[in-house]
Amino acid sequence: MTAATGIDAIPADLGEGVRAFFTTAAGGVSPAPWAAPSGPGLNLGLNVSDDAGRVRANRARLGAALGGIPVAFAHQVHSDRVIPLGSREHSRWHAGPPPDTAGDGDALVTAERDLGLGVLVADCVPVLLADPAARVVGVAHAGRKGTAAxxxxxxxxxxxxxxxxxDRVRAAVGPAVCGRCYEVPEELRDEVAAAVPGAFAETAWGTPALDLPAGVGAQLSxxxxxxxxxxxxxxxxxxxxxxxxxxxxxxITGRQAGVVALV
Structure with missing residues (x-):
């Protein structure tokens, strides 16, 4: 729990000078069906029918938890497109109310200090990346299509x-639907596993499944x-x-996030 903002966060250690964590559903201002079991929810997604003002308020809480800096998000489209954010984007996010999106893509990368990168998920895999020596960070949204790509x-x-x-990069693979639960048709499992063998799985009840966190972890390793x-x-x-x-x-439901920033 981040005391200053009340959001619920799971920290990730990605090295000195890097702040990183994964949010849960708790600690925001969104009512049901975007709420958490304990109360109003920290829905960070703008495309799930929640009021945009509430989502922006939740994103402001996220930035406060990150140390009072803005957080950039992409409009995620289940691709392998990476959006690099440089000095121009840093100025854009600090100039006023943060933009809603950095554009269409499923990964963000920056070497800019005090600019948060966020990845939105609600079963897909959030991945946080950092090379603390080179001072470069990134995030990736690894759903089924993105993992395979x-x-x-x-x-x-x-x-x-x-x-x-x-060899210097540290990665944190965040909460996602697990291989025991992510049931898919056998043809789809075989298609993804052909590209990412580590994703091959069976459910707890013995049917075809995908383990995307394992697949992503294997790719990175x-x-x-x-x-x-x-x-x-x-x-x-x-x-x-x-x-x-x-x-x-x-x-319907909300979206939690993985967040990383150079500080």
């Missing part, structure tokens, strides 16, 4: 263009990156927003 590897490539080295996992399943754990859980219940 190698979005985390594209983010690493963009970081390398800014001086990062994979193979690239030489040190990886840590927050092993909490968003479908099973009601502390998190879950698109699959909400769909089963016939409703």
């Amino acid at each position: 190698g979005v985390v590897l594209r983010a690493l490539e963009s970081m390398a263009e800014r001086g990062a080295r994979p 193979a690239a030489g990156v040190a990886v840590t996992h927050v092993r909490r399943c968003t479908l099973e754990d009601e502390a998190f927003f879950s698109h699959r859980r909400a769909t089963t219940r016939g409703t």
